[in-house]
Amino acid sequence: MVKINFVNARHKRRKKVLKLAKGYFGSKSTLYKTANEQVMRSLQYAYRDRRQKKRNFRKLWITRINAGCVNNNISYSRFIHGLLLAQVEVNRKILADMAYQEPDMFASYVELAKEHLSKKELILAQQKAELTKQKEQEEKAQLEKTNKLKQVKKAEAELAQQKEQEEKDQLELNQNQTVESTVELTEEAPEEIKVVQEEIKVKTNEEIDLNKMLVADLKKLAKKYNIENFSKMKKADLIESLEKFINKN
Structure with missing residues (x-):
């Protein structure tokens, strides 16, 4: 089709x-x-x-x-x-x-x-006035808060300073008392006591200086104090025997 x-x-x-x-x-x-x-x-x-x-x-x-x-x-x-x-x-x-x-x-x-x-x-003017008032109140509150914090910090600093001064005064007082007592003892004590004190000082100095001394010096000291077999001893043994001797005497 x-x-x-x-x-x-x-x-x-x-x-x-x-x-x-x-x-x-x-x-x-x-x-x-x-x-x-x-x-x-x-x-x-x-x-x-x-x-x-x-x-x-x-x-x-x-x-x-x-x-x-x-x-x-x-x-x-x-x-x-x-x-x-x-x-x-x-x-x-x-x-x-x-x-x-x-x-x-x-x-x-x-x-x-x-x-x-x-x-x-x-x-709008009323809202603006309220906002400014609220802002001023917040600023005032913040200022008061900062002032309070400053006052607290100042008081703490003064208290710490006062405490430190008291401790310092107390320390000076204790030192003065010890000095006075030592002066009185030295003035009133007889010559024998002074000799004993000097010996004690020597002993303490020796105790302090033993570790710092050489082996040769330690042996000389042991010989002085008539310690037996000091020539065969090591440094630690010498120090130990010398300390024992000093403590006995």
Whole structure:
């Protein structure tokens, strides 16, 4: 069978496009191919220009509202903000017509916006004052806290200094007492006691110096004290025997 390309749906589609292309110049309105191209472009232009027209009208409305606001001593942004605070749901198109055709009604809307703006400013001023007051109180409390800490640290430092001075005085007092007692003993003691004290001092010096002495010196000392077999002893044995001898005597 022969294939039929020009079916009913295709015929309707072409007819619709040619209907949209009516009035176009030349083949753009008669031939489907060129007409379809032009219709697609025209639809794109229409889509773009509808949005541009909205922008232009919005610009016109804002210009008219701004002119009405200038006559009533208020800026456009403050007027719109005041209407938002008053919860007035009137769009810019109606406000522009009102400013252009009914200035008295527009002035009443301006007064309403000003009233709500003044209320908002008063609330903001109160909040700001409360915040500053709270901040000042916090700063004052912080300052008092730091002052208290400084006073506590100062008191602790003074107490530690006083304690240190007392310990120092007590130490000096003890030293003075020991010096006085030794002076009294040396003045009052007989010559025999002084000799014994000197011997004790010598012994203590020997005890202290034994570890520092050489082996030859230790042997000489052992010979002096008549220690047996000192020549065969090592240093540790010499020191031990000398210490025993000193402790006995």
